[in-house]
Amino acid sequence: MKVSIVEYRPEWRTMFENEKRTIQTALGEVSAQIEHIGSTAVVGLAAKPIIDLMIGLGDFSIADYLVPKIEALGYEYIQKYEAVMPFRRFFIKEQMGLRTHQIHMVEIGTEFWDRLILFRDYLRQNADVVARYASLKRELAEREWNDVNEYADAKTEFVREIENEARSRVAEEKG
Numbered sequence: 587m588k589v590s591i592v593e594y595r596p597e598w599r600t601m602f603e604n605e606k607r608t609i610q611t612a613l614g615e616v617s618a619q620i621e622h623i624g625s626t627a628v629v630g631l632a633a634k635p636i637i638d639l640m641i642g643l644g645d646f647s648i649a650d651y652l653v654p655k656i657e658a659l660g661y662e663y664i665q666k667y668e669a670v671m672p673f674r675r676f677f678i679k680e681q682m683g684l685r686t687h688q689i690h691m692v693e694i695g696t697e698f699w700d701r702l703i704l705f706r707d708y709l710r711q712n713a714d715v716v717a718r719y720a721s722l723k724r725e726l727a728e729r730e731w732n733d734v735n736e737y738a739d740a741k742t743e744f745v746r747e748i749e750n751e752a753r754s755r756v757a758e759e760k761g
Contacts, residue, residue: 589737591632591727598626601637605687609641612655618643619694623702625723628709632720634734637687640702646693649675661689674698701749708752715748 602622609620624638625631643649653663653675661677668675675691692698709716722744731737 587731587733588729589727589731589734590634591723592635593632594628594630595626595635596629598633598635598637601687602627602639605637605639608659609639609656609689612659613641613652614655616643616648616652621703621706623690623706625719627706628716630713630720631709631716632723636685639687639689640699641689641691642694642699643691644694646673646696649691652691656689656691661687671698704752704756705745705749708748708755715751719744719748 599622606620606622610618619642621627621640621642622638623640624636625633626635626637641652643652656675656677657663659679661679664676664678673692673696675689677689677691678685679687690698690702709719722741726737726740729737729740731740
């Protein structure tokens with residue numbers, strides 16, 4: 587299978603904001619921090635056209651209680667990933683057979699939360715890294731993959747390198 591990478595689309599921000607409002611309404615009184623993550627959250631970055639959201643909870647013990655609330659918004663809960671990542675609940679939303687949104691629900695302050703926010707923020711501040719990442723993604727999108735996870739795995743070395751660069755920069759800034 588080929589992975590579809592498209593040029594950055596300004597409407598991705600609006601799509602995120604609309605989905606964030608919908609999710610906040612569905613969660614009701616639950617305190618959650620909803621972040622736009624992934625490539626669609628970085629202006630100028632080519633991406634798979636899927637809005638990636640992360641719902642951060644102060645107390646992850648309520649995650650399973652929230653699953654039906656997210657499902658009621660048209661998301662499919664992908665439970666099989668709990669075996670590998672018990673600290674995350676993962677959901678996808680499709681329209682006409684194409685994935686349009688995905689949600690990672692995790693606890694705020696965990697390694698997963700911190701790593702994804704750090705990576706996003708570093709990309710937002712470094713156009714040269716965005717250009718390198720976009721180039722890699724376009725190159726990888728030309729290949730045939732068994733599934734999208736293989737494509738994601740092929741990006742891992744670059745992503746880890748950038749995460750380390752970002753951590754070093756943050757450490758330098760803290761002095």
